[in-house]
Amino acid sequence: MSRHRHLNDEGGATIEVATPHGADDPSMSRPVDESTHGLVDADPRLEPVAEPTAGPADVPSSTEVPADVVPSAPAPEPVDASDVLRPGGGMPLRRPAQVIALMNQKGGVGKTTTTISLGAALAELGQRVLLVDMDPQGSLGVGLGTEPHGLDTTIYNLLMHDGTNPDEVIVETAQERLHLLPANIDLAAAELLLVQEVAREQSLRRILDRLRYRYDYILIDCPPSLGLLTINALTASDSVIVPLECEYFALRGMRLLMDTLRKVQERLNPQLEVKGIIPTMFDPRTVHAREVLERVREAFGDLVFTTTINKTVRFAEAPVVGAPITTYAPKSKGADAYRDLAKEVLSREPAS
Ligand SMILES: Nc1ncnc2c1ncn2[C@@H]1O[C@H](COP(=O)(O)OP(=O)(O)OP(=O)(O)O)[C@@H](O)[C@H]1O
Numbered sequence: 001m002s003r004h005r006h007l008n009d010e011g012g013a014t015i016e017v018a019t020p021h022g023a024d025d026p027s028m029s030r031p032v033d034e035s036t037h038g039l040v041d042a043d044p045r046l047e048p049v050a051e052p053t054a055g056p057a058d059v060p061s062s063t064e065v066p067a068d069v070v071p072s073a074p075a076p077e078p079v080d081a082s083d084v085l086r087p088g089g090g091m092p093l094r095r096p097a098q099v100i101a102l103m104n105q106k107g108g109v110g111k112t113t114t115t116i117s118l119g120a121a122l123a124e125l126g127q128r129v130l131l132v133d134m135d136p137q138g139s140l141g142v143g144l145g146t147e148p149h150g151l152d153t154t155i156y157n158l159l160m161h162d163g164t165n166p167d168e169v170i171v172e173t174a175q176e177r178l179h180l181l182p183a184n185i186d187l188a189a190a191e192l193l194l195v196q197e198v199a200r201e202q203s204l205r206r207i208l209d210r211l212r213y214r215y216d217y218i219l220i221d222c223p224p225s226l227g228l229l230t231i232n233a234l235t236a237s238d239s240v241i242v243p244l245e246c247e248y249f250a251l252r253g254m255r256l257l258m259d260t261l262r263k264v265q266e267r268l269n270p271q272l273e274v275k276g277i278i279p280t281m282f283d284p285r286t287v288h289a290r291e292v293l294e295r296v297r298e299a300f301g302d303l304v305f306t307t308t309i310n311k312t313v314r315f316a317e318a319p320v321v322g323a324p325i326t327t328y329a330p331k332s333k334g335a336d337a338y339r340d341l342a343k344e345v346l347s348r349e350p351a352s
């Protein structure tokens with residue numbers, strides 16, 4: 001077990017609330033190609049066929065439908081009443097969390113580092129933050145001092161078993177207001193098993209919709225691929241931040257990445273937007289890095305954050321001690337850069 005406390009380790013007033021918005025809407029789901037989830041190599045000339053997918057509205061009341069084909073509606077989750085209700089009223093006190101996926105199919109570009117560091121910087125600024133690991137490598141937990149491979153319950157349990165209580169999975173980190181939904185290698189199996197599920201792209205969304213009123217930001221660390229786990233992350237998100245390493249090959253994957261985002265937006269999540277591109281591992285001493293950054297800014301304009309994250313060995317050191325850079329080296333330039341990014345993210349928040 002983790003040395004961190006699970007959220008349900010202490011008591012508290014609870015109240016049942018309905019899912020905030022239509023995550024279970026069957027019209028959001030369309031049949032897609034098994035191997036690529038219909039998002040990578042689909043012919044753009046082909047209109048997707050709007051076949052209705054089996055869902056609660058389509059289910060006949062008789063016993064003709066086997067119980068394992070149509071999932072039963074998940075039970076409403078208990079949440080802290082103090083988080084949700086005005087004193088004496090019934091309206092939400094806070095708006096739901098902004099859900100942001102940190103996504104780039106290229107490996108080693110700073111997705112996990114940015115998820116941890118940005119999350120920690122947002123928490124420093126008073127935001128309540130949940131970090132969600134959607135990568136079977138489990139690096140997010142390692143970077144926060146949890147040994148995810150020893151955990152009994154992870155995001156795998158939430159994805160595969162509707163009845164799992166998120167409070168048994170979420171762990172507190174050493175930093176106030178910063179919580180973690182950990183993953184480990186079990187998640188690799190979930191990616192295969194989810195393929196057979198109804199509305200398989202929306203499995204994560206269903207989980208996060210039940211947690212949205214507890215947090216201000218939910219950041220999802222994606223794996224380095226465009227498989228079903230990443231598609232789940234994008235379907236569950238309001239926006240995407242793309243960490244982009246400042247080197248030549250980084251630009252080559254951007255077309256495929258943007259194409260994937262557009263297809264998810266068209267077919268699964270019309271609200272999805274790009275929050276911004278964050279240049280990472282920038283070495284201002286090299287002409288090459290400066291040229292790449294210039295080209296990125298030319299190509300993507302205002303989408304690129306003003307902040308850039310410089311290359312420094314401090315980022316490789318921080319996971320070794322299991323702490324965000326803002327804690328491990330709080331006065332370093334790297335920590336300050338992520339604090340600047342956090343302020344930019346806050347300033348890019350959509351008006352309510
Ligand atoms: N700005 C930086 N300067 C120097 N090293 C960095 C920087 N950001 C991240 N690193 C290091 O680079 C490596 C890869 O970073 P990270 O794990 O965040 O990338 P990733 O995109 O999540 O990788 P993967 O695709 O494998 O999940 C790590 O060792 C990390 O410590």
Ligand SMILES: [Mg+2]
Pocket residue numbers: 111112113135139221222223
């Ligand atoms: Mg990673």
